[in-house]
């Protein structure tokens with residue numbers, strides 16, 4: 087793969103000669119060329135910027151040097167990667183995609199950015215990918231170009247000693263990394279988890295999968311629930327401050343259950359007070375979802391012997407049917423402690439929609455288990 091970098095700070099890209107990209111060059115896997123944009127200026131001050139049309143702070147990069155650079159580098163047919171805070175998010179999937187290209191040309195801007203006509207012009211000659219490495223503001227595009235280069239080059243065939251390790255990585259399987267340990271087995275009073283010393287590879291991989299899922303659920307629920315990504319729904323841990331809205335949502339949701347099961351007296355959730363909600367928030371691991379600040383969903387879980395007891399799955403009546411219930415059910419399963427060997431929940435015997443959702447999620451009706459009045463119990467083994 088050939089990689090060209092256009093920048094007014096070529097020294098910023100010196101790391102390309104080091105570590106990973108350096109090794110890749112030595113092995114002929116990549117052919118790196120860093121270019122100072124100023125060589126394509128024609129005035130004695132090598133001017134690359136000017137004031138913005140329409141006014142405003144800062145300077146904008148002039149189009150002419152870029153155009154002449156593209157001509158000199160004969161970029162036609164390549165992929166132009168323009169790093170910019172307004173670009174598409176850089177992800178492992180995009181890294182895998184860019185790793186299939188023959189040639190990448192990185193346009194590293196500075197100042198307030200590059201005159202838009204440079205990109206419009208380039209679009210007629212190359213594939214243009216405007217890419218951002220994250221929702222924060224840098225002073226220029228070089229750091230992003232380095233990050234993207236490292237993520238792409240390490241995916242090139244023949245680069246990683248054992249490609250198997252690639253498949254096990256964060257973001258490769260949509261999960262974050264599981265915790266890792268090495269010698270000594272005990273350090274400053276902290277011991278390596280016994281399962282890792284057991285030699286039981288089945289248990290070890292289940293433990294690692296479980297750790298990866300739990301970390302992902304806690305730190306990046308958006309990765310667990312792609313439907314969340316970009317949606318206004320974010321699953322967060324509940325706090326005491328949510329109690330009032332939880333009580334209100336609970337009453338709204340269980341009114342539907344009362345109608346579905348033709349009973350009000352038989353539904354505890356309908357008779358709880360605010361203090362009751364505050365009390366159970368202290369006993370249960372509880373998550374809520376807010377949409378534009380409004381509490382629209384919730385779920386709770388706690389250990390019951392060796393089962394993870396799931397309950398109070400609530401979805402605001404006006405938002406039902408959009409997958410939020412499924413999202414909450416997936417999330418509460420994902421955060422179950424390692425000790426949980428199965429999941430258990432109950433719902434109204436007449437709650438057809440709930441029963442359909444639970445069965446679709448792998449839960450099975452257990453008429454052999456004792457259930458609260460008007461309710462049925464469902465269980466699901468832990469994978």
Ligand code: JD8
Nearest residue numbers: 169170195196218219220224225226227230
């Ligand atoms: C390229 C100029 C600075 C940005 C005015 C500060 C990427 N994730 C990212 N954050 N920031 C960048 C980035 C910033 C850049 C340039 C990339 C060129 N700037 C500008 C707009 C606001 N200054 C980035 N990838």
